[in-house]
Every structure is written in C-alpha cells, then in structure tokens.
Amino acid sequence: MADVKIDLKNLKAGGFIKERGKDLFTVRLRVPGGRMSVERLSRIARVAQKYGKGFVHLSVRQSIELININFADFDAVVAELGEDQQKVASCGARVRVPTACGGCEYNPNGLVDTQQSALEVDEKLFGTVTGHHKFKVGFAGCPFDCPKSATNDVGLQGAVWPELDAEECISCGLCAKSCTEGALSMGEDGRPVFGAEKCIYCGDCIKVCPTGAWKTVKRGYSVRIGGKWGRRPLVGTLYATFLPEDRVVDFIGSVLAWYVEKAEGAGRVRIGDIILREGSDSLLDHLRKDFPEYVLDRTILPQIIDTQLPLQKQ
Structure with a gap:
C-alpha cells in the first residue's frame, strides 16, 4: 500500500469511510427506507465474515456498514456484494439515502406508502451534489413520527384530513x-x-x-423543512400539508434548488441555517410557484435546540 495514493475524500463520498487502522475502511451500503431482501442480507453476511470483522453495524439512518474492510479488498467486496448498480451509500455534500418507517403496507398506523416514496427519492435524487453540505430526507407514515422526520433537512409525515x-x-x-x-x-x-x-x-x-x-x-404528506442533528440541532417546521405522494420528488427537488442558490458562497452550511439567515418567506414564495395548493401562507423558523446549560458562576 506504500506506493498507492488513497484519495480519502473521494472514497468517503462513495461510501468508503476511513477507520483508525491502517488501510482499513468502513463500507456503508445503501438501504433506502431501511428495507432489504433476505437474499441481499445473506450476501452481506457472507462478505462481512470473509473480508470484515465478522459483524456489521446498523447505522442510525438505516444503512448497513461493513467494518474493517482492507483497501486492497475493495474490488472483491463490491463484486461479491453484487453492488455494481451504485448500491454503496454516499457521504459528503450530496443527497443522502432516505430513511423511512414501514408506512401503510403493514403498520396499522401508517397513512401513506413511505417505502415507495423512499425508493423514488433514492432512485431520482440520491447522490445529487448540493455543493454546500449533506442533505437528508426522512419519511414517517403517521404523526407518531418514529423516524424523527422533523430532524431531517426535509421531513415528510403521513397525513389525512x-x-x-x-x-x-x-x-x-x-x-x-x-x-x-x-x-x-x-x-x-x-x-x-x-x-x-x-x-x-x-x-x-x-x-x-x-x-x-x-x-x-385529503391524504398526503405534511412537509417540514430545516431540521438537522449534530452540534447545533434544529427542528424543522411546517411548510406544506397534504402533498400528494406522486409529487414528493418534485417538491424535494424544488427545495434543493432553493438551497443550492441561497447557500452559494456560504461554505459548509445546512438548509436550516440558510432559512435562519434568509427567513422562511423566501422559501415559501419559491415553493408556492409550483405547489400553491399545498404550501402554507406562513410558517416559523426552524427551532433551535439548546444543548448546553449556561455555566454557573462560582
């Protein structure tokens, strides 16, 4: 490996994340909506046993990660996984793999088909470069909001009137x-x-x-925008109601377009921070052009979660 120059940034963008050990990487696999066939799961287990540390890690965003994969084994791992159709996940300033609950297929509380929506977003928007920061999408089938959709850049929650x-x-x-x-x-x-x-x-x-x-x-999605987790968490706020399932991809694409434009020159910044800077009216006006019947007349800014208590005077 001494003669091989590894571009860690590009590898991470493609779902190969450097670990602590020399030449060792975590390989993050795409699992849109958290659903995977048993056949693919079995294949992953065999590869993890053969090339990894004998276990996998289930990420917070429903992806499966193979641990301790040597750089020299990348080609073999991808080939044996059968992941030639871009099934490895991504990192960096791009649209990430969407998360989702089970939706209405088998959950009695589900109001919409979150799994289908997640697959459509994954197929059409996954990997789209934002130029600024990560962009996360989450789907909840009902107001119980098990996937914590409001903490995503765009969070969609099933709704009926x-x-x-x-x-x-x-x-x-x-x-x-x-x-x-x-x-x-x-x-x-x-x-x-x-x-x-x-x-x-x-x-x-x-x-x-x-x-x-x-x-x-009426049936569709309530849409919250501007959420994020991390060091400075925000809770996204409501921008649209009863958005039809077949318009989800177009709506998210419109949000992305606004974000890319408004964040120009701002560095590594999430859409919630841009809304705090620009105000919510700018985004509402932008979305209302193509989705007038679903977008609210007004909303509030993303809500800041204060994670630190003030220091007590001694």
Whole structure:
C-alpha cells in the first residue's frame, strides 16, 4: 500500500469511510427506507465474515456498514456484494439515502406508502451534489413520527384530513374518545364537534368510527423543512400539508434548488441555517410557484435546540 495514493475524500463520498487502522475502511451500503431482501442480507453476511470483522453495524439512518474492510479488498467486496448498480451509500455534500418507517403496507398506523416514496427519492435524487453540505430526507407514515422526520433537512409525515358525514353518524362518541389532541368533542346535540386547529391529521377518528361516518377527504404528506442533528440541532417546521405522494420528488427537488442558490458562497452550511439567515418567506414564495395548493401562507423558523446549560458562576 506504500506506493498507492488513497484519495480519502473521494472514497468517503462513495461510501468508503476511513477507520483508525491502517488501510482499513468502513463500507456503508445503501438501504433506502431501511428495507432489504433476505437474499441481499445473506450476501452481506457472507462478505462481512470473509473480508470484515465478522459483524456489521446498523447505522442510525438505516444503512448497513461493513467494518474493517482492507483497501486492497475493495474490488472483491463490491463484486461479491453484487453492488455494481451504485448500491454503496454516499457521504459528503450530496443527497443522502432516505430513511423511512414501514408506512401503510403493514403498520396499522401508517397513512401513506413511505417505502415507495423512499425508493423514488433514492432512485431520482440520491447522490445529487448540493455543493454546500449533506442533505437528508426522512419519511414517517403517521404523526407518531418514529423516524424523527422533523430532524431531517426535509421531513415528510403521513397525513389525512377527516370530514364527517352527519347522516351516517350514530353519536357513539368513539371518535371524541380516541382523539388525544382534543380536536374532537361531543356537542350538546350528541354530535361530534371538530376543532380543526387542533387536528394533527392522524386519522384516528376515521379508523375508530364503526359506521364509516368519518371520511378521508385529503391524504398526503405534511412537509417540514430545516431540521438537522449534530452540534447545533434544529427542528424543522411546517411548510406544506397534504402533498400528494406522486409529487414528493418534485417538491424535494424544488427545495434543493432553493438551497443550492441561497447557500452559494456560504461554505459548509445546512438548509436550516440558510432559512435562519434568509427567513422562511423566501422559501415559501419559491415553493408556492409550483405547489400553491399545498404550501402554507406562513410558517416559523426552524427551532433551535439548546444543548448546553449556561455555566454557573462560582
């Protein structure tokens, strides 16, 4: 290896991350949405046993990492993994592998097909160079938000809008009892009273109604922008509601375009920090051009999480 010059920056951009040991790397594999076939999983296990340290690491963002892979074995590892179709993940200033929960396929709380959305974003946007910093996307199927979507640069959360068919309502009160947000109560006439300002679009009232009186009239994603974790965390805030699943890629692409333009010359900076600098109206106006029916009239800035207590005077 003494005669070989290793470009660590380019290797890291391609998912090969330098470890502490000489010539040893972690190989990060793409697992969009956290789903992997058993056949591929078996192949990874064999490669990890043969070339790695005998175990794999499951990253926070649902990727699988092979540990202690020698630089000299890169070609063999990629070939035996069958990862020739860009299945190795990426690092650096580019769009990362999207994360997602199970969505509506088998989870009773799921409202949208997060797995399909994650695959589409991975196929069409993964690896897109931002020129500024990493760009993370996360999908949650419902307001429980297990994937912590609001801590992504763009976080999408499944949402439904309920509407009552009064003729089918039997005044059982189950919807009001199931609404933990207080958006539903029973009126003096024994009928549900809907407080839209408290609704978080979970659809629990629809699921619990024994007669189907509560209907889904809108379904899609609530979209939060500007989140990040790390040394200076931010929680993303709401920019759009009921974005259709088939418009997710275009919407994220529009957010990316704004970020690339506004962060020009700003160095290594995430979109949340750019919003703090530019204000939210600039991004709202940009998104409203192509998505007027989904983008909010106004929103608030990303919320800063203070991670340090002030020092006490001695």
